[in-house]
Amino acid sequence: MSLGKAVLEGDRRALARALTLVENQHPDAEEIVRDIHGHTGHAIVVGITGAPGVGKSTLVDRLAGHFLAAGRTVGILAVDPSSPFTGGALLGDRIRMEGRGSGVFMRSIAARGQLGGLARSTPRAIQLLEAAGRDFILLETVGAGQSEVDVMGYADTTLVVVAPGLGDDVQAFKAGILEIGDIFVVNKADRPGADQTARELRQMLSLGPRRAWRPPVLSTTAQTGEGIGEIAEAILEHKASMERDPEVGVRHLHEAERFLRQAVAEQLADAAVARAKASGRWAPLVEEVAHRRKDPIWAAREIVSGEER
Template sequence: MEKLIEKALNGDARSIARLITLVESESPYAESLMKTIYPHSGKAHIIGITGSPGAGKSTLVDKMIKEMKSKGKKVGVIAVDPSSPFSGGAVLGDRLRMQQHSVDKDVFIRSMGTRGSLGGLSRATYEAALILDACGKDVVIIETVGVGQSEVDIVKIADTVCLVLVPGMGDDIQIMKAGIMEIADVFIVNKADRDGAERIATEVKMMLDLMPKRSWLPPVVTTIAEKGEGIKELCSKIEEHYFFLTNSEEGKRKKYQRLTNEVEAILAKEIARIVEDAWENMKSKELLDDLAQRRKDPYSVAKELLDNILCGGNLNV
């Protein structure tokens, strides 16, 4: 394991892929691996790209990779896809749209499944981002599925969140969603050659004007990803936001909040594992019969289970 980690930290793509596979498959070695990796992380700019399916996120990321590469940056990409109900693996395989970069030694692209995570982002997504960070990537781009809560969930992982909107797909309604306006650091109106693009851009700016003043005013960038138009300006605005984060109190506060979220996520996962194990030991046909016949209620059973865990010393509280 030490040799594998050492090779990954030196940028070996095959070793990096193996480390990500270990955390994604929840290997018994995953925790010790992340403990070793963590001190080497904290240098990369993590960028979240989210938005409705069909917004052109993968094409946008493809062009962003090219622009960032032209500036000498090493780029890691995690394309989060819906999980297969059979294998747990990624279904769509968005990295196919980024095929031209697959042989570039300075670019690492990985598709990952949501693996049933309600927020659309599994714990392994963040751990994979940390691995790419520790292994020398200057920028790590996380492209989300773009459905439901994942749009908001990305803020717990990324330094800079980019929300992609598209005319003609109901995205004028999308911007009215509670929470959506708050999470985006950069708004992107993609497929700007379509009718209605200017209207969406104007509506976003009007909504931002109505919101409480913030020290960072999210810019609205129009792009035509297929033609590569607007990509240079987009990357410039993303860099401006990262500079703002590294030189402001808000940036420090956001960083501390992410670290808090990180510890809480690990705690929640560990507590859930302990509770599930205890429930499996407690569950019996007699108990389920009592619940079915209403001789016992699930609230009392749950409290009894928790009392047994706490009194048994399985949780240090």
């Protein structure tokens, strides 16, 4: 049986193996993705983002437990940064996870040099979990800067998690996250300052453009499980609201276009670089760029066109 078919039948080992092949951009991954593609698109994908230390992992674990108790299956993708120097990564999101057996399938993913808080393989990893029959997919980002913006493209619902006492609140809220959050979570609500953080968030959100969906601000103490049920409800409400939204079709088209464009860019880039390396042009061009004898944009043109300039 092909690996793709085994994934569709819920074989967890096959799923784990397929995730590895997709992550490694192994040639066999193409066939797997082709086999499963028709069986994707039905899961609810929830992106969880926010600064380091706000409690994303604990929140993800409690949400997983909540959905599991409701008889649903859960997949988790937790992305952590790779070292830009060695390529290695320390993936520690499992530390916060309680043993939930095989009802929750969790995969730790190293970003492998991809900026934006997610790994290049993320869209395909989501598809694999969907094909394996997971009802909810929780996608936890690296939690730094840009990541918030990327996660929005992959998730049906984006949770932005903040915590009180992490410096200047207004500063934390201005970096684009107000626009992308569908649900805002003030975690560690048992700490001093939590009410004020929630108040400020609501105030800033009320200044934004009026949309059909008004992002709620919910308070949780993930550690104890306080407020988790409300988040789960809000996720389902948001999903229902999106299905009523007439603009949702347009947004799906935009998303599909973005994915396709990205996939084209990646394939062209891989092919062009491989060609340049094979012809021996790559290393000298890198050197010329490093010594500022050539502009990287012009060097790229040479690689893409295959002609020397």
